[in-house]
Amino acid sequence: MSGTHRALPLDGRVVSDAVAERLKARIAELPFVPRLVFVRVGEDPASVFYVRSKQRYAKRVGVDAETLVLPETVEQAELMATIARLNADPETDGILVQLPLPAHLDAAPVLEAIDPGKDVDGFHPVNVGRLWSGAPALVPCTPLGLLAILDHYELDVFGKHVVVIGRSHMVGKPAAALFLGRHATVTVAHSRTRDLGAVVRTGDVVVAAVGRAGLVTADMVRPGAVVLDVGMTRVDDRIVGDVADDVWGVAGHMTPMPGGTGLMTVAMVLQNTLTAAERRRA
């Protein structure tokens, strides 16, 4: 690597804007207005921020979005009743329960109570099963956003080796499914992986989705690799990714943090809302 090399940035803002234009045009042609309901419990600042970002993007693309705010102390049964009501509402196309929930609530039964056809987060086991079975599914937004970035910059993964670091239900595992579907060779590494550097160096594409600041360093990345940073850790009031700054000197393409994959997650919530609406109302 030369001291002056710098990876080309994969700009989440640019891709998010392009997706918004595309969604807006498609939604404008529908004979109905898709409707998305966010369910937020309490006033966790990160949740307030994320829901507001999605709500703003919804408005931009022409989706009718509403946020139901339930009190921090809401009981599980009342949250479940809210989901049931939204499932039954013929006008509601998408339901998104913002995580994390307060500690006294159990998220799994809530997520499984959402009608899989309205599950724009793609976390319901039925959608997970459809994704891995190759059936039409609603797919988690962060991994979908990774594909959207690669597609926008015309970076094809066919036959390439993609190394996904992290095996979460929300990112690592569904990303593996999507990249396999794109005919990449896929490796899933994680906290138990021995010699992470040796594994990551086999990657033509590296997805870092662990949430450990600066985990991926320049010596671990193959020169010219495409590096997608999903991790987000707060360090001294800054948001820091899983990928260390020195990787810019080695990678061929790389997402900035912030301004990279996180913006795409927001965009894909609305893409999923359109998908859900079109399937439901077909």
Place this chain on the structure above:
Amino acid sequence: MSGTHRALPLDGRVVSDAVAERLKARIAELPFVPRLVFVRVGEDPASVFYVRSKQRYAKRVGVDAETLVLPETVEQAELMATIARLNADPETDGILVQLPLPAHLDAAPVLEAIDPGKDVDGFHPVNVGRLWSGAPALVPCTPLGLLAILDHYELDVFGKHVVVIGRSHMVGKPAAALFLGRHATVTVAHSRTRDLGAVVRTGDVVVAAVGRAGLVTADMVRPGAVVLDVGMTRVDDRIVGDVADDVWGVAGHMTPMPGGTGLMTVAMVLQNTLTAAERRRA
């Protein structure tokens, strides 16, 4: 590698016998007799053979197994009605539709019609979703059998690199899920993988599940690796695996073909039947 080295065989017969003893003891203590129904359409010789093997193993472990034989010309609706009847039958714990079905029948809706709680093949999308979501699932038998072999021979995959060749719904993908659950680093390779040899050589454990005779050769295997051969191809009236004979000279442990992983698939159908019965009748 030395010319005299020979991998230790992972004997499917030995493990299958051990599993049978364990299942038999557990089933003998139940207050009921688990019941498994095979649905076979037509007289495909391989299907006749496989169902007979499973039926024999069922008898051995004390499961009440019956084979429903439908005529080659059965219509989709009649097959679906058979599934519906078995779903509704409180005495039936497991349902297994032997594949492949004749060409005029569509397998996917049949498999999705099976009650997920009775789906001893683990192919239903709900079971697939539960597997990848970490929820209690019925898991496809061939990958389950791989774990049973490794467990019997006390070969731990924790932190090891497992390379799975093949991304089928029945073997490759669920094997990846199981090995991730055992904290292995997992790579899924397939027909589109570039430089398969380089990828396979990173494997401490190699699972070959493609169905291409002799695909994996000695030069592709890391000395001492554990090699599990799932592929089965008929060549001149012999059944040949995906792993070439010369791999015996390099691997540390290896399954023979025949006499390896195929026997475990049979055993795991009955293990799943016990699992299904215990959950249903709990």
